[in-house]
Amino acid sequence: MSLATLTKDWAATSYGFLDASAKRELRRKMLKAIAVPGCQMPYASREVPMARGWGTGGLQATLTLVNPNSVIKVIDQGADDGVNAASIRRFISRVSGASETWDTLSATIVQSRHRVPEEIMREDQVLVLQVPNPEPLRGVEPNISIARQMHADADYGKLWLTLYEQIVRKGRIMQGASYPSMVNGRHVMTPSPIPRWDVPKLNMARHLTILSAGREKRLYAVPPYTRVEPLVFSDRPYLVEDHADLTCRRSGVSGFFMNELPQDGGGSVFEVSDSNLGIKAIDTAQGTPSEIGETWYRNGEFSA
Amino acid sequence: MLTVAPPDAVELRSNATFEALLWALSRPGDVRTLPEAGFGAIAETLVDLECSAYADTPVMREHIVASGATLADRIDTADHVFLSAPDTTGRQLAGISCGSAVYPDDGATLVVAVAHAGQRVRLSGPGIKDTTEIALAVLPGFWAMREMLCLYPEGFDIFFVDGDQVIGIPRSTKVEVL
Amino acid sequence: MAYVATRGGEKAIEQAERLFRQDLGTIDAARVETIRATMPYLIDRVMGEASLYDEELAALALAQTGGELSEAVLVLRAWRTTQPRLAIARPVQQHELLTQRRISAAFKDIPGGQILGPTLDYSHRVLATDVLLGKPFAPPSVNKAASPAPARQPSLADWQRQQGLVAPAKASAVSPEDIPDLTREPLLFPASRAHRLQSLARAETGGVLALGYAAMRGYGNAHPTVNELRIGEAEVVVRHPRGTEFSAGRVRVSQAEVTSKEKGGYLELGFAATFGWNEVKVIAAATLDLNSDEAPVGSAVHEEFYLYHTESVEASGFCIHFKLPHYVTFQSILDAMRDAKAKKAAAEAAGETYVAEPEEEPVL
Numbered sequence: 001m002s003l004a005t006l007t008k009d010w011a012a013t014s015y016g017f018l019d020a021s022a023k024r025e026l027r028r029k030m031l032k033a034i035a036v037p038g039c040q041m042p043y044a045s046r047e048v049p050m051a052r053g054w055g056t057g058g059l060q061a062t063l064t065l066v067n068p069n070s071v072i073k074v075i076d077q078g079a080d081d082g083v084n085a086a087s088i089r090r091f092i093s094r095v096s097g098a099s100e101t102w103d104t105l106s107a108t109i110v111q112s113r114h115r116v117p118e119e120i121m122r123e124d125q126v127l128v129l130q131v132p133n134p135e136p137l138r139g140v141e142p143n144i145s146i147a148r149q150m151h152a153d154a155d156y157g158k159l160w161l162t163l164y165e166q167i168v169r170k171g172r173i174m175q176g177a178s179y180p181s182m183v184n185g186r187h188v189m190t191p192s193p194i195p196r197w198d199v200p201k202l203n204m205a206r207h208l209t210i211l212s213a214g215r216e217k218r219l220y221a222v223p224p225y226t227r228v229e230p231l232v233f234s235d236r237p238y239l240v241e242d243h244a245d246l247t248c249r250r251s252g253v254s255g256f257f258m259n260e261l262p263q264d265g266g267g268s269v270f271e272v273s274d275s276n277l278g279i280k281a282i283d284t285a286q287g288t289p290s291e292i293g294e295t296w297y298r299n300g301e302f303s304a
Numbered sequence: 305m306l307t308v309a310p311p312d313a314v315e316l317r318s319n320a321t322f323e324a325l326l327w328a329l330s331r332p333g334d335v336r337t338l339p340e341a342g343f344g345a346i347a348e349t350l351v352d353l354e355c356s357a358y359a360d361t362p363v364m365r366e367h368i369v370a371s372g373a374t375l376a377d378r379i380d381t382a383d384h385v386f387l388s389a390p391d392t393t394g395r396q397l398a399g400i401s402c403g404s405a406v407y408p409d410d411g412a413t414l415v416v417a418v419a420h421a422g423q424r425v426r427l428s429g430p431g432i433k434d435t436t437e438i439a440l441a442v443l444p445g446f447w448a449m450r451e452m453l454c455l456y457p458e459g460f461d462i463f464f465v466d467g468d469q470v471i472g473i474p475r476s477t478k479v480e481v482l
Numbered sequence: 483m484a485y486v487a488t489r490g491g492e493k494a495i496e497q498a499e500r501l502f503r504q505d506l507g508t509i510d511a512a513r514v515e516t517i518r519a520t521m522p523y524l525i526d527r528v529m530g531e532a533s534l535y536d537e538e539l540a541a542l543a544l545a546q547t548g549g550e551l552s553e554a555v556l557v558l559r560a561w562r563t564t565q566p567r568l569a570i571a572r573p574v575q576q577h578e579l580l581t582q583r584r585i586s587a588a589f590k591d592i593p594g595g596q597i598l599g600p601t602l603d604y605s606h607r608v609l610a611t612d613v614l615l616g617k618p619f620a621p622p623s624v625n626k627a628a629s630p631a632p633a634r635q636p637s638l639a640d641w642q643r644q645q646g647l648v649a650p651a652k653a654s655a656v657s658p659e660d661i662p663d664l665t666r667e668p669l670l671f672p673a674s675r676a677h678r679l680q681s682l683a684r685a686e687t688g689g690v691l692a693l694g695y696a697a698m699r700g701y702g703n704a705h706p707t708v709n710e711l712r713i714g715e716a717e718v719v720v721r722h723p724r725g726t727e728f729s730a731g732r733v734r735v736s737q738a739e740v741t742s743k744e745k746g747g748y749l750e751l752g753f754a755a756t757f758g759w760n761e762v763k764v765i766a767a768a769t770l771d772l773n774s775d776e777a778p779v780g781s782a783v784h785e786e787f788y789l790y791h792t793e794s795v796e797a798s799g800f801c802i803h804f805k806l807p808h809y810v811t812f813q814s815i816l817d818a819m820r821d822a823k824a825k826k827a828a829a830e831a832a833g834e835t836y837v838a839e840p841e842e843e844p845v846l
Binding site for chain 1: 492494495556557559560561562563564565566567664665666667668669670671672779780786795796798799800801802803806807808809810811812813814815816817818819820821822825826829
């Protein structure tokens with residue numbers, strides 16, 4: 001053996017940016033995350049050329065999966081042209097040679113911050129969700145060692161109590177996004193800060209969801225056809241945002257999650273949050289038919 | 305500011321191997337195709353100096369040493385176990401690492417050469433829409449041993465390799481011998 | 483349909499970056515070399531926080547970020563991610579360090595002697611404004627000592643152990659290859675001592691100082707005495723595949739041992755070391771290490787608290803991430819709030835009352 005067997009030719013960076021050992025660690029952890037759905041797996045979380053908190057966890061998962069034949073869609077708040085989504089998508093294609101798309105239907109990997117697309121994802125697609133805080137128990141137990149033990153014991157009493165107290169005090173559960181959800185009947189996870197509207201899309205889904213928190217160094221997964229049940233009381237149904245009757249002022253679509261735009265004169269108008277769904281609707285209306293896939297919500301009702 | 309090289313052969317092989325393993329484990333019972341037959345590429349994809357691995361053949365033991373991983377002399381101390389000639393009764397697995405409820409990820413990954421034929425089993429659980437049936441050349445004792453060891457979320461995860469075909473059975477899968 | 487302030491994402495981010503880089507002008511090798519040669523302590527700080535010892539790359543990182551320190555550290559750490567790990571160096575022993583400076587506040591004199599070495603500690607901190615008036619400042623030459631201090635110095639703690647003042651060192655059963663490595667595995671709690679010290683070694687200097695200072699002022703349970711502070715150079719000894727060990731070069735390092743009270747008949751020692759010469763960091767970090775045991779959960783000296791919150795790249799990244807749009811989550815909160823208000827109004831109209839709200843409510 002010589003020194004040469006230990007080293008390799010100098011290269012400014014590795015393919016897909018991450019070096020081989022970082023990729024192998026992520027692969028091992030992704031497999032374990034799939035084997036125990038919803039359970040947070042710790043990983044080393046390498047630094048990538050983006051600031052922590054800007055999608056570095058999602059990025060490391062995507063960079064491990066990507067190859068030159070991949071087709072990448074990246075959204076932030078539902079939009080493909082959000083500044084950070086554009087930056088991440090450009091970086092992934094630059095270091096991997098993968099193609100870029102805005103179309104959910106043609107993507108092989110969808111990396112997202114805060115939304116699940118409205119079009120139903122297929123069995124061959126991976127959704128990578130960026131996660132700021134992977135710990136659903138943080139609010140009731142800030143110490144991560146204790147919280148980890150609570151997951152091990154399936155001890156979610158404090159979480160249930162908090163939700164119950166909200167009902168008593170406010171008449172409803174006040175949780176906005178990041179709605180804590182039971183996965184495979186065993187581990188409570190935070191589905192990342194997606195709105196309540198999007199959580200049912202993860203339940204018994206056809207696609208694979210990888211959730212990755214780079215700053216907090218935790219990775220977890222929801223395999224296809226896995227139960228994801230928001231924590232609710234049997235006599236208080238799960239409430240998604242009241243957007244079923246809103247209409248997008250630009251594309252005319254209705255029955256999807258909307259962005260509210262406050263107006264000078266008071267009141268608000270709405271635009272569809274899944275921006276490419278809106279673009280497809282506009283294109284179709286203007287005579288360039290653009291295929292809109294089957295959607296999880298139909299006429300504002302979840303029906304997948 | 306940045307020049308990125310195209311992927312080399314090893315990179316492409318590892319990427320494709322991982323894709324097969326990822327989907328095999330995500331959809332238990334589905335058969336996926338590896339870029340090449342055997343265990344070599346799987347080890348290359350998953351194992352390095354962070355790991356401890358066990359193998360029952362000299363060739364695989366060489367692969368493990370070359371990867372920088374610690375060569376385990378017993379199944380019990382390995383996080384990756386490669387069995388080319390597994391005991392189909394499952395008895396040799398008695399000591400396999402199953403992790404803990406606090407760290408289920410410490411449970412081992414078992415890669416076994418087993419023909420995708422023979423004893424039929426029905427699978428259900430995450431990754432499976434209702435139920436699915438497959439055939440694997442292991443005896444019912446193998447599944448009994450697995451059930452005894454896998455106290456969910458503790459447990460180990462299996463890849464059954466037959467040539468270049470792979471089937472994944474994670475610990476979350478319920479297996480009924482038919 | 484995008485972030486309203488910067489619609490047309492891709493063009494906007496391109497131009498925003500150009501604006502930043504335009505202000506910095508052309509970066510060439512000469513600028514990088516000037517930074518490297520004139521700012522050694524800044525370079526040291528950046529290399530320490532980046533866990534990457536390369537003066538030239540650190541200078542380049544400072545040049546291309548205009549000295550934005552957290553950005554410079556991030557650029558270096560990200561570059562580090564792409565590089566393979568070739569070898570694991572032999573652990574450094576204190577008595578093997580090429581020691582430039584070594585002092586103890588615990589004794590008037592110590593075996594091997596107090597060696598002041600290069601420091602501004604006793605200087606008058608006066609701005610050399612003459613330089614701006616055209617009179618360059620040329621440092622006066624150093625008078626050589628009659629007998630130079632030995633290049634290597636014994637460890638004071640070793641002497642203290644021989645005297646029975648410090649608990650005997652436990653022989654480590656861990657081989658160098660098996661020392662846990664924070665850059666290749668996640669930090670879990672309770673952290674191994676190796677992980678704690680590695681995390682402190684790459685911690686943000688200002689953050690460590692703030693929390694270490696809090697401990698010194700009384701928010702910890704141990705007021706530190708500097709047992710030994712050292713700056714020097716360490717050989718990076720690695721093993722050739724044929725088995726021979728050789729030095730791949732030297733790196734500047736700092737280390738501090740602080741002590742306070744007795745425990746079980748011995749003085750307790752807190753320790754810290756880092757790449758580069760950065761005395762304030764190692765003293766503050768060693769103080770945190772000293773205070774860690776028996777620290778109340780959630781206090782500034784509890785290891786989970788200080789290790790998480792002094793991690794430069796994570797802390798700065800999370801802080802600036804709040805600039806990203808959050809309108810989806812905000813919409814979701816707004817929806818729950820409006821509905822709760824409507825429910826409350828309806829309940830009040832029906833003559834029902836709700837339980838009073840608590841002062842603080844957990845946020846999930």
